[in-house]
Every structure is written in C-alpha cells, then in structure tokens.
Amino acid sequence: MTNHQLLALLKVNMGLPLTPELAADICLAADRLATLIPAENIQRIEPEQHGDLAFSVERIEGITDEIEPLHRAHWDETEEHRHELPFNPDYETFIRYERAGRYVLFTLRSETRLLGNCALYLDKSAHTQTLIATEDTLYLLPEARKGRVANCFVTYVENAMRLLGVSEINISVKTVNRAERFFRLLGYRHVENGLTKILAVENV
Template identity: 70%
Template structure:
C-alpha cells in the first residue's frame, strides 16, 4: 500500500537539505510517530505577562542553544542520582515529538532572558481514553523563584493544557528540594512514590 502522506512530504521537499524539522516531518509521515494534537492548536496558546515576566509556548527547535544551559543547571541541581551518567539531551527527539503534537514547551522569560521552562509530553490514556500531560522537565532559575512567579507560571501551564483538552497532569518531584510541598499547595495530590536505581557496569 502506498503511503501517500510520506510521498507528498518527500515530493514537496525534494532537493532541500535534511534538517531536524524536515526529518521529524518525514518520520511522522512514515508513521514512525503518529500525530496526536494539531500543532496549530498548540500554537494558538497566547503568551501572558506578569510584572516583566513573560510566559509562553515556544518551539524547542528554535531555542536549543539557549535552553541547553538551563537544562544543565536543572541537571546539576536536582539530578545528583544520575551524575554517573552523561548529560546528553536528545533534542532531535524533542523536536520529533513536538512536530507530532506530543510535546509542549512552556517558557518563562524576563525581558527576553530565558529563566525557566516546563516541558510536557501529551498522550491519550489507555485507561481513560482522555488526554493526559506528563511532565518531562520543570525548572526555574533562582531569579524566577521569588514572589508569585512560580505559582503563576504553573497556573499558566495548567490553563494552557486545559485549553487544548488535557484532563490530567502527572508530575514528578525530587527529594532534594521542597517542590512536593509547593505542588500540594497548588492542589496536586501525592498518589505514588517512585524509586530509581542506576545500573552500574560490573567489572568482569
């Protein structure tokens, strides 16, 4: 059976260099990653301003060099249990999921400077057949943790996810900080505990 969608993408981009974005389009068309949410619907989420801070949805492919140091700061602060493993984000995979409407990146900026981000994976629950959002990363630099900024940023994320039809948000919090108490104050419930074990290579 001919994959007309893949054929159309290849025909429309004949002769163009293979960029991460085009590669993502080809993978989607080839049904390696089935689309979930129309990207246009996500792009309709409007930004919001609060006392000089701007909350918005952005495309991760456009800000990879800018967001990488933020991811590194997050890794250094909360991922000590993984510090025996390499810090090596796969941004091409993030782009691929984003193009398929399965990944949303929310950003927090102060006069244009990136100070925080929240990335959510989107999927349909096999248990309820409703749209769920699962947090991949949520991190604010100390400069964005004062006052009500963090609380309002989370509220923006929640409202945006509600706007595109999400019924449930799943987040994880680390034991190295007080994020758990913060989220319980915002109405999140502690419903499970997670454990991690790093499998070290044994000397043979």
C-alpha cells in the first residue's frame, strides 16, 4: 500500500532543510492511509426509505457522540466474553480509515433517531486482488428488529457494496444470538470457525 502523498512530499522537498513546518507535514502524510475507494464513489450510494425508516451512508466523523450509545448497547448485548476488558472505541482510527475510503458506515434511522448501524472495512485481497468488505459491526436496537427490516437493511448494504465494486463480504456472528441462521437465509455460507481467548496481561 503506497502512500503517494508522502512520496510526493518527500520528492518535492528532497535536499531542502527540514523545517518544523515540513516535519509536521511529513508526520501528517506518514500517518495518512492511501485512499482505496474515492469519496465521490461512496457519495453515489443513495439513501433509501423503507416505511418510516431511512437507510443511508453517514460519516462516523460527524456522528461520533450519537453512535457511541449504540455501540455500547451492542457491546452489552453480544460481547459478554469481553466484558473483563474496557469498552473504549478508538473513533480516531475509524475516522482515519473512513477518510481513506477504507471504512463505510451505514445507518438506520426513524426520522432523526439512530436505531441501527452497519460498518464495514474495505480492503483489496492479497490473494485475489479483488475488493473485500469485512464487517466491523452490525447492530439494530430491539425496536428496529421487526418484520423484514434487518433483511432490507442488509440488502441495502450489499447493493452499496456492489456499487463500490466489492465482490466478497465477510461477517462474524456471535453464539449468543440467532444471527447465523439469519445470514444463512440471506445466502451467506459457514466457511470457518473462530475461537477467542481473553488473556490476563499487566497494564502497560
């Protein structure tokens, strides 16, 4: 993954004195991920209305405070195996990936109220060189789990991924709910098993 901005900055300033301003620019460029999906491509994903519910793409950068309670509810419901660890989302990292077109957040709202979200990391497979989406979070509040809402929301996400050229979606499901059966009905296949072990470590 080449950081073209960093290379261009170094090339232009090669042989020049390293000023504090240039050093700051280099640090910023070095921390920036190379863009995978241009922002204008993601902006082509149109919102959809399903009854009184709206599906759309939003930037986590703009709704961090609003989405944190939803992430907390998700954590409390499905992450019991990690409850000895702190709930401490790194929103700066989410934003960094989002700015690079490597993280897309889908939301489900009733009027203005946030009822659900699905976030996917995007990357290019080193094995096939095709785009892969990996689910980071998919959660709907209980009041939004009615009828075919979840089905329609996932279909919306899948169609958006097709629009971006993604050919594979990988998701994980927890054993504490019935999500695996739901995704099997949508055509997802059980292709591997994952195991987790929480290690006791010293605070560093």
